[in-house]
Ligand SMILES: Nc1ncnc2c1ncn2[C@@H]1O[C@H](COP(=O)(O)OP(=O)(O)OP(=O)(O)O)[C@@H](O)[C@H]1O
Ligand SMILES: O=C(O)C1=C[C@@H](O)[C@@H](O)[C@H](O)C1
């Protein structure tokens with residue numbers, strides 16, 4: 561069975577939906593952000609404070625490379641993973657890439673009370689989400705095999721959409 565890799569903006573539901581998708585398909589679940597936190601022993605805002613965004617991105621690229629080397633995995637990525645062209649090439653080569661496409665207004669509603677996202681610790685986080693979305697949406701689309709619209713869908717409905725799309729895609733092996 562192939563690796564299933566979830567991409568999308570902060571708050572799109574990659575962690576929530578990924579965990580449920582893995583449970584339903586009896587696959588292992590991993591989360592790039594959680595892996596980085598486990599390896600460093602500090603939270604993401606602290607990594608940004610000490611090493612800057614560039615330091616975090618280096619750790620992210622490393623974790624992505626190691627995690628996607630395993631088959632049979634559902635992987636939730638961080639929202640900025642597609643910024644690096646080398647990461648995009650890796651994503652495209654190593655699994656079925658699933659973009660959770662959620663409009664900025666809903667991303668904002670889901671993330672507004674959460675302080676764990678350093679890129680949103682700015683004066684106008686709502687505008688920041690819109691800017692990031694404008695910049696990244698074409699990159700997510702570039703690498704996606706499947707695009708799931710997740711505006712007003714609950715996580716269970718998103719998982720069902722993904723499973724339907726996977727059946728249609730019929731891309732069942734990582735050995736390609
Ligand atoms: N489909 C959904 N419907 C309603 N709420 C959701 C849905 N998916 C996720 N949420 C909620 O939105 C918040 C963000 O979800 P989650 O942490 O899974 O996003 P993420 O894509 O992993 O974000 P990040 O890139 O920051 O890790 C959580 O509080 C989660 O419970
Ligand atoms: O969108 C982003 O750039 C980020 C999203 C989170 O998942 C974390 O990877 C980190 O907060 C950066």
Ligand SMILES: [Mg+2]
Pocket residue numbers: 574575576591593636637638
């Ligand atoms: Mg997440």
